[in-house]
Amino acid sequence: VAASAAAQAPAAPKETAKLAGELEIELDVNGARRTCAVEPRTTLLSALRDRMDPALTGAKLVCDNGNCGACTVLLDGEPVYACMTLAVRARGRKIRTIEGIAKDGKLSELQQAFCEHDASMCGFCTPGFVMSITACLEQKPGASLDEIKRACAGNLCRCGTYPHIFEAALAVARGAQGGPR
Structure with a gap:
């Protein structure tokens, strides 16, 4: 009976064991400590994907050297490559990942526009583009195509979905100006 009760008990969050040379840090991720x-030397990307429970795997590990933008997150509202940012440098700052963009289980306006405009092919670059464009549109809601392209200059799409990505971003920008989406 005790064995079956233990098997049915909810699992406690797993503790990440601290090894020699490691620091325990607290990060503000998507509004939660x-x-x-x-x-x-641990990157913010590794901390998010490998060191947190539950893991936040929306930011993708692709190039691991700051060339592709698939790992883009917002640090105090600014897009940064999580693969090039040390986790310890993010202490005391607000981190937003793709997991924190949707609200109450509902896609953000930009995420919805990505769906409507077929802006995702394989989807690997999508979180990085969404984060870069989110930062751009939060700073300038009615951004122009050139401003959106500049905001995405550090993001690469191997599938070549750029026209659809920019259509989605422009639809949201036009909506912010009171125009049709």
Whole structure:
């Protein structure tokens, strides 16, 4: 009986064991305080994907050297490559990931526009583009095509979906100006 009761008990969140040389840091991720153990050299991307429970895997590990933008997150509202940002440098700052864009289970306006305009092919670059464009449109809601392209200059799409990505972003920008989406 005790064995079956233990098997039915909800699992407690797993503790990440702190190893020699690791620091326990607290990060503000999507409005929630999250604690994880990291080495001083651990990137923010690795902390999000590998050191947190539950893991936040929306930011993608692709190039691991700041060339593709698939790992883009917002740090105090500014897009940064999580693969090039040390986790310890993010302490005390607000981190927003793709997981924090939707509200109450409803896609953000930009995420919805990506769906409506077929702006995702394989989807690997999508989180990075959404984060870069989100930052752009939060800073300038009625951004022009050139401003959106500049905001996305550090994001690459191997599938070549750029026209659809820019159509989606412009639809949201036009909506912010009171025009049709």
